[in-house]
Amino acid sequence: xxxxxxxxxxxxxxxxxxxxxxxxxxxxxxxxxxxxxxxxxxxxxxxxxxxxxxxxxxxxxxxxxxxxxxxxxxxxxxxxxxxxxxxxxxxxxxxxxxxxxxxxxxxxxxxxxxxxxxxxxxxxxxxxxxxxxxxxxxxxxxxxxxxxxxxxxxxxxxxxxxxxxxxxxxxxxxxxxxxxxxxxxxxxxxxxxxxxxxxxxxxxxxxxxxxxxxxxxxxxxxxxxxxxxx
Amino acid sequence: xxxxxxxxxxxxxxxxxxxxxxxxxxxxxxxxxxxxxxxxxxxxxxxxxxxxxxxxxxxxxxxxxxxxxxxxxxxxxxxxxxxxxxxxxxxxxxxxxxxxxxxxxxxxxxxxxxxxxxxxxxxxxxxxxxxxxxxxxxxxxxxxxxxxxxxxxxxxxxxxxxxxxxxxxxxxxxxxxxxxxxxxxxx
Numbered sequence: 513x514x515x516x517x518x519x520x521x522x523x524x525x526x527x528x529x530x531x532x533x534x535x536x537x538x539x540x541x542x543x544x545x546x547x548x549x550x551x552x553x554x555x556x557x558x559x560x561x562x563x564x565x566x567x568x569x570x571x572x573x574x575x576x577x578x579x580x581x582x583x584x585x586x587x588x589x590x591x592x593x594x595x596x597x598x599x600x601x602x603x604x605x606x607x608x609x610x611x612x613x614x615x616x617x618x619x620x621x622x623x624x625x626x627x628x629x630x631x632x633x634x635x636x637x638x639x640x641x642x643x644x645x646x647x648x649x650x651x652x653x654x655x656x657x658x659x660x661x662x663x664x665x666x667x668x669x670x671x672x673x674x675x676x677x678x679x680x681x682x683x684x685x686x687x688x689x690x691x692x693x694x695x696x697x698x699x700x701x702x703x704x705x706x707x708x709x710x711x712x713x714x715x716x717x718x719x720x721x722x723x724x725x726x727x728x729x730x731x732x733x734x735x736x737x738x739x740x741x742x
Numbered sequence: 743x744x745x746x747x748x749x750x751x752x753x754x755x756x757x758x759x760x761x762x763x764x765x766x767x768x769x770x771x772x773x774x775x776x777x778x779x780x781x782x783x784x785x786x787x788x789x790x791x792x793x794x795x796x797x798x799x800x801x802x803x804x805x806x807x808x809x810x811x812x813x814x815x816x817x818x819x820x821x822x823x824x825x826x827x828x829x830x831x832x833x834x835x836x837x838x839x840x841x842x843x844x845x846x847x848x849x850x851x852x853x854x855x856x857x858x859x860x861x862x863x864x865x866x867x868x869x870x871x872x873x874x875x876x877x878x879x880x881x882x883x884x885x886x887x888x889x890x891x892x893x894x895x896x897x898x899x900x901x902x903x904x905x906x907x908x909x910x911x912x913x914x915x916x917x918x919x920x921x922x923x924x925x926x927x928x929x
Contacts, residue, residue, distance in 0.1 A: 632910075
């Protein structure tokens with residue numbers, strides 16, 4: 513394998529690892545709390561805008577970073593016999609029980625996980641060749657923030673389902689499990705790479721065709737100059 | 743003065759030009775096929791009847807990790823998918839998402855969607871998968887020691903650092919494969 517064939521990918525990897533370390537530090541120490549606050553606000557607004565959502569919808573973050581979702585209780589679920597028995601047992605009474613909303617709490621590590629895609633995305637874009645970095649960083653951040661919001665929605669649905677002991681079976685169960693798996697294990701890590709490759713044509717061209725676009729030429733020639741000097 | 747190309751060479755070049763789809767079409771083909779293969783790969787991982795195979799693989803991974811740790815003088819025991827330190831009781835469970843399968847699916851989808859010969863794809867799949875699993879071994883063993891040292895650092899390294907690094911490694915492995923096999927001929 514020639515020097516050139518190996519050096520561009522390895523140089524990219526080294527640059528990306530350095531930027532990743534810096535971006536992770538920035539994210540963890542400075543940006544995480546504002547990001548979580550923004551995510552909480554967006555989640556609450558989304559809940560209120562959804563059909564059936566109302567002023568009862570709240571999302572709060574506790575001091576232990578756990579998230580509490582207060583959502584309107586779905587009538588179809590509340591009126592089920594099994595749910596009524598469960599509610600009656602916990603309320604200690606009998607007869608039909610009506611509830612307007614429910615509160616469910618979930619571990620704070622998942623919402624944090626949904627935002628980790630951002631430092632990875634920034635590291636890739638900073639390490640990659642290309643012009644208009646700021647614009648691409650802004651666009652990609654917006655796309656990944658939307659993914660994070662979707663992931664929060666999936667997380668909240670799982671929590672509510674768990675509260676009512678709803679066992680989804682068949683296709684709905686498979687789809688719900690898949691959505692949860694994608695939200696927690698795939699999107700936070702693969703999303704940034706796919707978004708970066710979609711938005712950065714120079715990086716995409718460099719990887720897929722080996723073509724050096726004008727903006728990527730500087731990235732490649734910097735390595736070539738260094739090799740010539742040696 | 744340039745040498746005039748022989749008629750057979752000219753015919754070969756013309757045939758190559760006629761048979762090769764335009765570069766843009768091939769790029770488009772990759773961009774269409776890649777998400778399809780990626781979705782198929784993840785569906786494969788999620789299909790319930792494949793779970794025993796995936797769990798069996800994870801169990802093997804944990805067993806080998808324990809053996810490697812013991813070979814280098816450490817102490818570790820494997821119980822199903824749990825890697826445990828007998829000295830201080832620290833135990834970590836390697837779940838399906840932590841066995842490197844997700845990243846292998848990403849690499850396989852990219853290699854299979856890329857226009858290259860089946861031989862080149864086969865080489866890429868084998869060496870790439872091997873490289874990923876070697877990196878995953880290092881990851882599991884490093885996390886095992888980090889967890890015994892500091893739980894908070896373990897969480898941070900497990901959820902944020904290693905997973906991100908893993909994806910960057912996979913992207914680089916794919917890029918190196920493209921450079922080595924297909925890029926010199928162009929796509």
